Amino acid sequence: MKNTYTRGSEWRKWDLHVHTPASVLNNGFGSNWDTYVTTLFKTLIEKEIAVVGITDYFTIDGYKKIKEEYLANDTKLKTLFSIDEIDKIKKILVIPNIEFRSDIFVGTNSVNFHIIFSDLVPIKDIEEKFLHEIDFVYQGEPQSEDRKRKLKEINLVELGAQLKKEHSEFQDSDLFIGMMNAVVDHKQVSKILFDKEGTFGGRYLFVVMADEDLSAISWNSRDHLTRKVLIQKSDLLFSSNANTRNWALGKTPYTGGEDKFVSEFKTLKPCIHGSDAHEFKFIGYPCSKRGNTAHNCTTNPETCELRFCWIKADSTFEGFMQITYEPEARVFIGNEPEIEIRTRNNPRNYIKSLYVNRVDGYDDRHGKWFKLEKIELNKELVAIVGNKGSGKSAVTDIMGLLGNSHNQKYLGQNGKSEELFSFLNKDKFLKGGLCASNFFGELHWYDGVPNKASLDGNTDLSVPESVEYLPQKYLEKICTNI
Numbered sequence: 363m364k365n366t367y368t369r370g371s372e373w374r375k376w377d378l379h380v381h382t383p384a385s386v387l388n389n390g391f392g393s394n395w396d397t398y399v400t401t402l403f404k405t406l407i408e409k410e411i412a413v414v415g416i417t418d419y420f421t422i423d424g425y426k427k428i429k430e431e432y433l434a435n436d437t438k439l440k441t442l443f444s445i446d447e448i449d450k451i452k453k454i455l456v457i458p459n460i461e462f463r464s465d466i467f468v469g470t471n472s473v474n475f476h477i478i479f480s481d482l483v484p485i486k487d488i489e490e491k492f493l494h495e496i497d498f499v500y501q502g503e504p505q506s507e508d509r510k511r512k513l514k515e516i517n518l519v520e521l522g523a524q525l526k527k528e529h530s531e532f533q534d535s536d537l538f539i540g541m542m543n544a545v546v547d548h549k550q551v552s553k554i555l556f557d558k559e560g561t562f563g564g565r566y567l568f569v570v571m572a573d574e575d576l577s578a579i580s581w582n583s584r585d586h587l588t589r590k591v592l593i594q595k596s597d598l599l600f601s602s603n604a605n606t607r608n609w610a611l612g613k614t615p616y617t618g619g620e621d622k623f624v625s626e627f628k629t630l631k632p633c634i635h636g637s638d639a640h641e642f643k644f645i646g647y648p649c650s651k652r653g654n655t656a657h658n659c660t661t662n663p664e665t666c667e668l669r670f671c672w673i674k675a676d677s678t679f680e681g682f683m684q685i686t687y688e689p690e691a692r693v694f695i696g697n698e699p700e701i702e703i704r705t706r707n708n709p710r711n712y713i714k715s716l717y718v719n720r721v722d723g724y725d726d727r728h729g730k731w732f733k734l735e736k737i738e739l740n741k742e743l744v745a746i747v748g749n750k751g752s753g754k755s756a757v758t759d760i761m762g763l764l765g766n767s768h769n770q771k772y773l774g775q776n777g778k779s780e781e782l783f784s785f786l787n788k789d790k791f792l793k794g795g796l797c798a799s800n801f802f803g804e805l806h807w808y809d810g811v812p813n814k815a816s817l818d819g820n821t822d823l824s825v826p827e828s829v830e831y832l833p834q835k836y837l838e839k840i841c842t843n844i
Contacts, residue, residue, distance in 0.1 A: 366453075367676040368738040371692075373699045376671050376682075377406070378415035378459060378478065379600065379636025380645055382424025385417070386538050390641035399432050400442045401642050403451050409646035412677045415459035415478055415636060419541055420513060421493065425458040426485050455677045457481045458488065465499075465545040466588055472545055473571065473592065476600065477555070480565040480679035487561050495554050498544040500524075518544055552595060565679070567686070569634070572601040577609035577616065594628045597686055602635040602648065602669040602695050611690050632689035635671040669695045701741050709808035710828075713739050716761055717804040718817075724800045731791075732801050755784040756791070758831065763821065764805035764813045765829020769836045770821045782835040792818055805829075 383391045383398055391398050406414055416425040432438055433456065439448050458479045463472045479488055496513040500521055503509060511517035515537065522540030526532045532539045555562045570592050576599075581589070593599070599610055608614050610631035612623030620630060639645040649666040672694040675681030685692045705712045718735040737757065746754045763770065763786055772780045781787040792798045798818035805813040805828070813828060 367678075370740045370744070371674050371676060371681070371684075372740065373672045373674050373694065373702060374412035374677060375410060376413040376415075376634070376673050377409075377411050377636050377639075377646060377648065378413070378457075378634055378671065379417050379476075379638045380414055381417050381638070381640045382428070384421060384424035384427065385419055385640065386535075387419050387541050388640045395427065395431075396442060398642075399428060402645060403443065403454070404447070405642075405645045406454055407447060407450050411454070411646060413455040413457065413673075413682070415457050417459040417461055417476070417636075419461050419463070420518070420544070420546075421515070422458045422460060422485060422488055425456070426489075428456065429485065453677070455481060455679075457679060457682075458483075458485075460488075460493070462548070462551065463545050464548050466548070466592070468585075475548055475551075475571065475592070475596070476569040477551065478567045478569060478682075479562075482679065483562065483565050491558055491561055492554055496546055496551060498546055513544070513546065548592065548595075564683070567597040567682070568595060569598045569600055570596040572599040572603070572606050572610075572633070575603050575605045576601075577605040577614045581616070590627070593631065596631060597629075599631050599633045600635065601633045602671075603633075604695075607633040607695065629686070630689045632685045632693045633695065634673075634685075634693065635669055635695050668697065670697065671695055672699050674699075705741055705808055709810075712741050712808045713761070713829075714806045714808050715739060716757065716764075717806065717812075718760060719802060721800045721802065724797075755834075756786075759783040759785040759833070760803045760817065761805060761829055762831030762833065763817070763819060764803050764815050765831065766813070766821045766825055766827050767829050767831035768821060768823055768827055769831055769833055772836060772839050780835075780839075782833045782839070784833060784835065786817060 380402070381388065381391075383389050383393055383395060402414075405411075416422075416428060418424045432442075433451070436448070439451070443451065458481070460477045460479075462475055462477070464475055466473045477492075494512050494514055497510040498513055498517075498521075499508045500511045500517070501509040501524075511521065518540035519536045520540070521544060522532075522536035522538065522542075525539050525543060526536065534542075552568070555566060555568075576593075579589075599606065601607060601610075605614070609617060610633055612618075612620035612630055617623040617626075624630060635648050637644050637646060637648045639647070647666065648669055648671065673682065673685060674692045674694075675684050716735075716737045716739065718732045720732055746757060748754050762783065769782055770786075772782050785791050786798075799816055801817040803815060803817060807813075
């Protein structure tokens with residue numbers, strides 16, 4: 363399979379909580395799906411959001427429609443987007459996020475939790491092997507078990523119709539009233555997923571909404587264990603609150619450090635955030651106080667303090683899973699990670715790619731070297747791994763040459779000059795018959811101005827280095843002198 367992510371793990375914006383017109387309980391998008399899909403993806407492109415979690419209550423109807431009727435239908439996409447936009451849309455990871463209202467209440471509100479699935483789990487499996495096996499209580503009976511129904515739309519509609527008959531003040535649609543009143547047991551949800559490990563194992567994440575500052579709440583009340591169990595079983599928390607994020611990483615006084623937190627809550631909990639968009643204007647605008655009734659961001663979300671969810675990973679579900687192992691290092695919630703700011707402010711300090719090629723008309727009889735070789739480089743730590751003779755020294759020597767490293771040669775105490783590059787020297791690539799002058803390299807920086815040179819060139823000691831390169835032979839010489 364072709365490696366799409368040639369730079370390794372990079373910081374990208376993820377919006378893992380975007381609702382659709384299928385979110386019956388709170389739909390501010392209207393009913394025109396073409397308008398919704400067009401606005402959604404144009405906004406994701408504009409905001410440079412790499413991953414989106416398509417969210418609905420109790421269903422994946424919105425995700426299913428987007429995947430099957432739009433993303434899998436190039437003819438349809440061409441009626442809504444340009445070729446360039448379609449190319450960008452194809453690179454956006456779209457994953458299903460199901461939001462559940464649980465049977466646990468805090469005041470008048472039930473605690474919500476989410477199951478976010480891998481895009482590789484078939485839609486049919488999510489519907490038939492998961493959603494349609496979940497129960498909700500339909501009616502109670504004296505001296506008997508509660509009557510339950512499966513979590514299917516037809517059953518939710520019947521629940522709503524029954525409740526409207528019994529309570530005339532319910533005036534919305536049957537489905538709305540059914541969904542508004544239905545709650546599920548998180549224990550059953552976990553059991554279904556656990557029992558079907560062959561289908562869902564390692565392909566979903568359990569996420570709890572943390573609307574409160576978890577570092578400030580009292581743990582002395584009778585809901586101590588209820589809260590604790592939900593957090594213990596969660597893989598992630600939905601929260602942009604800095605205090606909650608530090609608490610979930612075991613960094614606050616109550617938690618007593620990482621080890622104590624893990625012993626009590628099983629794992630450190632990465633916090634993620636999303637726009638929780640129910641209207642067009644909120645897509646791509648993850649307000650820091652969304653859901654806070656004392657904060658009104660309904661007029662102009664651009665004026666809000668935005669806290670984007672940045673994840674340092676490939677745009678894959680496997681990359682998403684990686685944050686559970688590195689909950690602090692791979693998640694940043696805010697406007698922009700520090701490395702992105704530094705790159706923008708000092709673009710000449712960061713290498714974007716190395717390009718090596720041969721001049722036109724080169725004869726392969728001299729050796730089949732370097733033909734349109736391009737290596738993308740990460741902005742942060744890069745390790746080059748390979749067997750002996752696989753080209754590690756070639757890459758570093760060429761970067762040293764192009765960056766005008768002053769350590770190409772070593773001037774000994776006897777005044778003799780010795781070559782220090784392992785690959786670009788007269789015993790190897792610069793050997794007479796190979797014609798190294800037929801090859802050239804380019805070092806591309808984020809400022810857009812590349813360094814170019816022929817591979818038989820020399821560095822210029824009168825010009826400052828762009829790259830400080832310490833060849834192995836240079837270190838050997840220094841250590842020998844010491």
